[in-house]
Amino acid sequence: MNKLALKDEILLKVEKPARYIGNEVNAVVKDKGLVDIRIAMCFPDVYEIGMSHLGIQILYDMFNRFEDVWCERVYSPWVDLDKVMREENIPLFALESQEPVKDMDFLAITIQYEMCYTNILQILDLSHIPLKAKDREGQGGGWGYPVVIGGGPCVYNPEPIAEFFDLFYIGEGETRYRELLDLYKECRRSGESRKEFLRKAAKLPGMYVPMFYQVEYKEDGTIEKMEPTEDGIPKTIQKEVEMDISDTYYPKKPVVPFIKVTQDRVVLEIQRGCIRGCRFCQAGQIYRPVRERDVGMLKEYAVEMLKNTGHEEISLSSLSSSDYSKLPELVDFLIGECGERKINISLPSLRIDAFSLDVMGKVQDIKKSSLTFAPEAGSQRLRNVINKGLTEEDILKGAGLAFEGGWTRVKLYFMLGLPTETEEDIKEIGALANKIAAVFYETVPKEKRVNGKVQIVASTSFFIPKPFTPFQWSPMCTKEEFLEKAYMTRSAIKEQLNQKSIKYNWHEADISVLEGVLARGDRRIAGVIESAYRKGCIYDAWSEYFHNDAWMEAFEECGIDIGFYTTRERSAEETLPWDFLDCGVDKEFLKREWEKALEGTVSPNCRARCQGCGANRFGGGVCFEGRSGT
Amino acid sequence: MKVRIKFAKTGAMRFIGHLDVMRFFQKAVRRAGIDVAYSEGFSPHQIMSFAAPLGVGLTSHGEYLDIEVRSHAGAEDMKQKLDRAMVEGMEILSVTALEEGTKNAMASVAAAEYSVRFRQGYAPDPGWADRLLAFYGKPVIMVKKKTKKSEAEMDIKPYIYQLSASGEGDDAVVRMMVNASSSGNIKPGLVMEAFWKAEGKELPEFALEITREDTYTDTGVDGDRHLVPLDAVGTGF
Known part of the structure; x- marks a missing residue:
């Protein structure tokens, strides 16, 4: 075991020292003398969140299968240790070797949500790496610092954080990292500079090197154009997609944390992408085309992963598990495999119907579990606008079946502030919750009601338009409008006959507004993020550490108008900050969907009828299902 | 089985x-x-x-x-x-x-044996071992034991079954066998704190490096204590 980076006095003082010692089951330790490339793979949030992320486990496994690479993990130190590290000037270290991140070849950061942006700066700062890519050159060919790479869903609009990164990898990591690493080795061997490496990297598919692009703005603040600053740098960058997800990297031995983490189980990703095409959903667009993993592969991995981790639970992961074509076969296999060994099966994102209720009844304790519906909007009209193909009939029928089966708890998820939303739509949220409660009292006779009542929890989040969705042009509400909508929802629920059975929660409005700015921001937002960070903002995703005042001050100081990024209606002709990226669906398709949304017209799902989004260019997945010769 | x-x-x-x-x-x-x-x-x-x-x-x-x-x-x-x-x-x-x-x-737990060492920079003053043994030789060792509600004075001497001390500087080590049962569990830090206090000093927070050497069960009969390691009552198979 390597010497720990932190002395006992510190580890005994901070909360959960196990976050910082590494040494977990299946953590990979290599002889650093025998590898050429060292990578620190980072999730910029606390250990328990970062360790729950599947993407890092996949890439960690992939990199460590390369003999010449040692990939380690690093997470955000929690606020208590953050303070100590600053006071004592202790450099941030990777868990496996306990050695400084600064000495690695790459620092690869996965960016899963906008509210982690200040934590990215925390990671760079604590690692003693200059925040801005342009400040990392300098002596020795510029190799004094690791190459900082960003990946994950937020890089579909990397512009607000562009200046903090040397390079962004756009799309799925399985495909191009080997080429990038080979290029790196070649450049280091031949004594080329950091900048020359980045110049060459920018020409690899899927790689975006912000320093080789320049943005010009119009007088009204919108983008005039974004151009490469040198010949040979591509004008647009297409995302990378792994088309054969049954024969690619997937961890058979994921790392098993000592402390309880959010996702404390084996995670089996059964498919990528979603056929549904909900118009607010970014994942539903950027992960196209839908690709299923082979059921044989999944069975083999399930068994191996359970054996190698000792976890007592396995969870299927996908955006919409019910759409996986071999779900019954897979679930039957898992029930057989797991029952004997007392392993729990968790099946999130299932549509509630007779099949799923039957399965859930077999694998869960009905008394303890709750049903989840995500209608997202209260009225059918608005559900048509957002293309959420869930009808009131589906919900009431599903709930009725579930109540007959013994369930008594229902969770409902809605969004407030969706495009075209009216007061009527909001009132329908209350009405729908009430109808579900009524179904319970009609279905379950008094003597059979376990807790006497049905428990319905309705939660609302605020709608935030995201890049590469049909709603990317949509205005977003102000904080005041959001709160008004939340109060309206609350009163609508209070007016219901069954209001005592319905509990209502809503999300914080100021965090949503900020997320809206970061999601559709441009390069001018970087200054605000840095300024907020300098004012002490980190862990913005944690409401107890979110300091809206500091952020508002930062906007003020940088002279940035929040409304420009949130409430402003963008015209379909506007050049958007992320237009230089090609996420696989055409802008024309998104425009058509935006127009259909405003008309309240639904689009069938990918399997029902192809909508011509453009993702068929990748030559596989759902686009070619059932066709001969593929 | x-x-x-x-x-x-x-x-x-x-x-x-x-x-x-x-x-x-x-x-x-x-x-x-x-x-x-x-x-x-x-x-x-x-x-x-x-x-x-x-x-x-x-x-x-x-x-x-x-x-x-x-x-x-x-x-x-x-x-x-x-x-x-x-x-x-x-x-x-x-x-x-x-x-x-x-x-x-x-x-089954009746007692535990600990060795206590000192972190770098926290070594006790020369001659400490003799003073600790003299301290242990006293008939009564009163300490303040904190509970959730109050602080109570108690005599821990009957709960310390054995104590030895040796070495100077970095080699200084205390070994002690103390009660570890649910009814009278004594932490080795508590004994050391009491000694420091008897010396008129406060034990610094991170001074001690403690190792539990083994955990014991009592196989004695009629009140005679006979401590054996917990696995001594098991058999091969």
């Missing part, structure tokens, strides 16, 4: 708390492929009992847990399988079978 497992917890593992050690072993038993017995009910759990919780920061060469197995291929096979499921700093020391009716690990 009931099986008693003895393990060591050293190095970085001293920062893993007791509840997480329990979770670690539940997963390790699965990884090892041990045919463990589960409780009944909708959420069955492994039948598992740990001897005495070890505080965060302490290392140990004598930790114990009992499990119930449905089948096995001998003690050596089980020991090897479990050892392969460990991480650095966790080591399986022995696997023994318990007779039907043996008290479980937790209920």
